[in-house]
Amino acid sequence: MESRETTGPKTVLIGIDAACHGVLDPLVADGAVPNLAGLLDDGASGPLESQVPPWTASAWPSLYTGMNPGKHGVFDFLTFDGYDWEVVNATHVDERPLWRLLDSVGQSSVVVNVPVTHPPSEFDGALVPGYMAPEDPNCHPAGLLADVRDEIGSYRVYPNDVDGETAQREEYASVARSRGEAFRYLVDRFDPEFGFVEFQVTDTVFHDQPGDQRTVRAVYEAVDEQVGAILDDCDPDTVVVASDHGMGRYRGHEFRVNEFLRESGDVTAVKGGEGMPSWATVRDGQLKAGKTETEPDERALADVMTGLARFGVTSQRIGKALGLVGLDDFVAKRVPASLVSAGTEQVDFPDSRAYMRSRIECGVRINLEGREPAGIVPPSEYEAVRDDLVRRLSGVRTPDGEPVFEDVARREEYFHGPHADEAADVIAVPSDFDHFLSARLSGSRFGEPTEPWNHKRDGIVAVAGEDIDETVDLTDAHLFDVAPTVLATMGVTADERMDGTVLPAVESSGERSYPEYDRQRSTTDEGGVEDRLANLGYIE
Template sequence: MGDSTDETDLRLLVVGLDAGCRSVLEPLFEAGEIPTLRELFETGTSGPLESQIPPWTASAWPSMYTGKNPGKHGVFDFLSFDGYDWDVVNSTHVRERPVWELLSEHGVSSVVVNVPVTHPAREFDGVLIPGMTAPEDPPCHPGGILEDVELACGDYHVYPQSTDAPDQSIEGYERTIEQRGKAFRYLCRRVDPGFGFLQFQQTDTVFHERPGDRAAIEAVYREVDRQVAETIDATDPDTILVVSDHGIGKVPGDEFRVNEFLRERGLLEVQSGGDGMPNWSTAWENDLLEGEDAGKHEESPLERAMNLAAKVGITTQRVANALDTVGLKEPIGRRVPNDMIRAASEQVDFPESKAYVRSKSELGVRINLRGREPNGQVPESDYEAVRSELIEQLEGVRTPGGEPMFEAVEPRETYFDGPHIDKAPDILTVPAGFDNAIVADVGKPQFGEPMESWNHKRTGVVAATGADFDETVVLEDATLFDVAPTICTLFDVPVDTEMDGATLPIIDGGTEAAYPAYEPDPITKTDDAAVEDRLSDLGYL
């Protein structure tokens, strides 16, 4: 039963399902688990929604909400790099206007809840509670609105609260999803917006944290379906778009350690115990082991195991699952920082290398270019030759089964254009069907079994229903860049000529206009250890 509310004027509701895709939705439709979403897909029109390269949350959602590729908006990954330093991206790294700011300039108010990479919130006509990459209890727009939400709806968390009991994590997912819906409906009652954007992150999170766990996946989608049903009941939107930033699926192939490949070709140097050496006393003070006294520290079974784990190359965030292989079976609390297991491992020496992978979710190789990087090793005169040769070498990589590792290895200009293309990796490596994966590890064989048994695929979904949409149109070639132009056209707002997509054929009309240059806020640091830990837990860092 929906929340009680006065009638609203919500013209368009956009429901964001992170990692939503047909291969996940169809079995849930058939099992009767998500009747509301099924009705939206079956009564309206729907089809695939092709993501970008890379098809990862932190870059794909900004591409969707600006309608522009990362070369224009400037976010290529969860991380932003300044020389050899890095930070988690936030909204100040997005250098193009979000669609709700464009609507605001044309007199349309919006409620935006949980969309990734929207912290810190900028001023516009409406309300925004940010999503992933924001800290817990983030500043929202307008200031103080989150406190009002919590008074009206109960505690609100950007991320599900950790629990030591795995069987309780499902309840944590459900509570988090429920609060998304409650907060959105409360804000719609308060603001009466024309545009609403409600995003659900747990439809992706559950596959990273509980891969293949059917009960958890069903529970997440059932709660999402309930919240969508109550939101439709409460806000009575004229039109509804369901969109996803990418798909999700099993990774049945191989994991390729690109940095080891580069090392063997003399392009990458390593060091042992560089930045990130753990401070053991600090770790104990952080209660990584219950009951340990940091003031009486001596090498414990955990410390010995961590060093051994590092020596044999266990460098993933899933430390707890790996500890049995090094003989440690005692409880270790909720998580162990990656720094611990990097203590005795080899690490990439970025300043001394010619090429390297900085972040696996960039899907790319960076060249340490002289004059661009602080300690560049490749002269600018050699850049194109080095890049071309490396592309050719990577194109020739075959998996242990003899299949091509990549479906494409391309210069960054193939996928990006715009003023911020210089922030992109120099070479993009697209795994074949995304059935293979790349990682940034060194000190292990070039190929191995994927540590992430489920991961992103390039094809998501879009569904459209409502009086303003032609539901007889078959959607075949939609991309995530088409979402923002479609929103603009629905509200009779001219589409920015710099947008890379086009209005979906479900709605007629639409004009274009050149807008004044966007004036984003100065870039600020995220520098939040809790955000970094959360992204590490999910396998992104």
């Protein structure tokens, strides 16, 4: 690479997972996040509408490609082939990310901790993968992770689980600090035109410690400190702050879609089957722990649980009994995932007419002949079945008489592009994302939300810099607008296939056609990750 005078990045994109006004505004008012407050005050800012589904694994590829999942191809933490699945990775993203587009026009990048970037491809610059990667990910260039750890000390993708509230807060803060330290080191070393750093722990804290405002504040204070250091050390011309979605308390109900479909005869249940995994289990039980296989004693106990499930002694019934004596949480933290799976009543996908295979998809899948390996719905009945599902789901009311969904529609109303037909057939959007959708079978349609804090549709965006019009209104900003806006701040033409447009605070550089994105698919097998996941059958 030809050397150039060190000037610092033209633009730095700071991703803060799950950031939104509902979370940030109280922290700003308390003076806890002065650097983020300064960017919000000095630049153009506003809410950033996320996509459907508003979850990390799909939303970040949408943000960094500027395209909807129907084009880039990632809808979930998992990708499916019939009834089989694997964990998504960067090779499942079928559109060009920002750093690859910039590379094609001769501009370099440093990318740190961005989700769904493992395994990295080659480009002019450096990349340390984030969420969805194994704990010791391959980086670009090869050997970079060792260099980062030599320079800054400990660097890990996922926070460790530690005992004690104070210790856990420090663990989260330490992970946040490592993002900023690694980013600043790599910017100094590679001198890129573009920098992109993402802070994931701002989302993790709500899933791991729901309602713990002291820990949330500690996390954001640590992130804000790193934002200030990045501004001081990197001195970018333009800063863009963006989140993939928002976060808030779920005040409604948990709606168990497959239980609803079982009542109508669409779902058939099986006891002791494999079922579908939850991402939290994949992450915590496999990627973070580095577990290579199920332990022998665990396998034997799983066989016992499978046998009991066939006689009606399911995990759900055991859990209900434990709940009556207050031991459900205690046992849940100590029982291996495979035992829960083996003893759980689950959806029999091949024998069901329609089902929710993963709650993250926000929709229902039809078991279609010729598409699914054991499809039972004839193609001639497909549209009628879809219409029936739309009608019935649209009419679902909570025990309080309120609609569960604000919209139920065919997938074409939310996705377009070569991968649109990989989405769920019917998309169901919870009202204000105040109800928790669940794919599990639990004996009743409704319950208390499994996670009292979870994703909301509106995140946040801010654009600050000398050439930014801070007076404009960004209330209509959308997740897809971030990529073309970043390019415009660098004077680079956007890809005409992007679904977003340049935010009005920035002068557009126009659009043009780029060559077809060339990428090679790989399975999530780096370091044996997929082998470690293959025996996982733990449903939510």
